[in-house]
Amino acid sequence: MTGELFPRPPAEVAPGAVHLPGWLDAGEQRRLVESCRTWAKPPAGLRTVRMPRGGEMSVRSFCLGWHWYPYGYARTVVDGDGAPVKPFPAVLGDLARRAAQAAYGAPCTAPYDIALINFYDATARMGLHRDSDERSDAPVVSLSLGDTCVFRFGNTGTRTRPWTDVELLSGDLFVFGGPSRLAYHGVPRIRPGTAPPDLGLTGRLNITLRVSGLDDSAGH
Template identity: 60%
Template sequence: MTEGLFPRERATIAPGAVHVPGWLPAARQRELVDACREWGRGPLPYRQTVLPGGGVMSVRSLCLGRRWVPYRYLDAVGVPLPDWLVALGREALVEAYGDHGGFTPDTALVNFYAPGARMGMHQDREERSGAPVVSLSLGDRCVFRFGNEENRGRPYQDVELASGDLFVFGGASRWVHHGVPKVFPGTADPALGLTGRLNITLRETGL
């Protein structure tokens, strides 16, 4: 078994889609987990989203900044988007692209994956801005399926995301379908103090 023997390497998955393994150091990961817990105690706690067709998502989510509901953004801002998180998003784009390009996210979606939760293939298409999406992973490892713009099926690539990983997709890859078909329970470092997986995505709505 060679898992962990070789360091995971930075990779460009598709034009504009960059995976940077282990970008967040352990201390910063713990800070983010603590922040996610604190946000969940606020006025808009984690909830399972009910889709227009009546389906219920298995992940639990909350929004910071401009609020998202399927499939639109509201004018209301429930929990303000912290300036430090905006700055982290810009740092992420500098890491991925060499320049943040004036990235000013006004919304963040925080998804919590308890054991058995998954995310179906979808597009992030409610935004009017074509700015990149910044995704940060915490906790359990998962399979991140990165597909194509035309449909939810093949061709797609499966990328393993672990705690601390950064994934950015913009440019030619901004509107591709993507999802999380599988999370591997119990794979997080116990020192993180998290059972399950957290994912934070930062976006510009352009609204």
């Protein structure tokens, strides 16, 4: 990120898992935050996710393109207001393709069609999990906006160690595919008050872009 005292170099955290600090400039970040505010409005807006055993996730979420619920995808918010999910915006598809090119030096031709957007307040967390409900092995693209988080990137076999903790700042890009596509990952900590002051965001937004590999006959 420009203006940092100690610039952070790009890093391959694990095979196929790439961290590109400061990938989004300040203008791109502001535009994405404003877009998220629009996309998050009802219907099919920001919601609290309830897990099958009755617990609630501490992050609040909304989706574009396909609606994620534990553990599948649908074209409507089946665990919320029942409204049709909002379309997947072309601007996010372009971002996903640019991100894959930046991370791997080669384009990803798969059609990105899911945005899962999580909002973290100061106390929100995300347990270790795998993004395994898709029918595609295309890389997952993760964009961070707002407060810094500790992002825990683990292995593909277990929720236990080994893992690597990476600080993701506003504007950072993290892409994971190939041998790391099904690695466990989560967010054990948010660092409140670390968002860029001119972003106008309290908390953290995480925009995760995926390729579903689904057609409408696969949705519920």
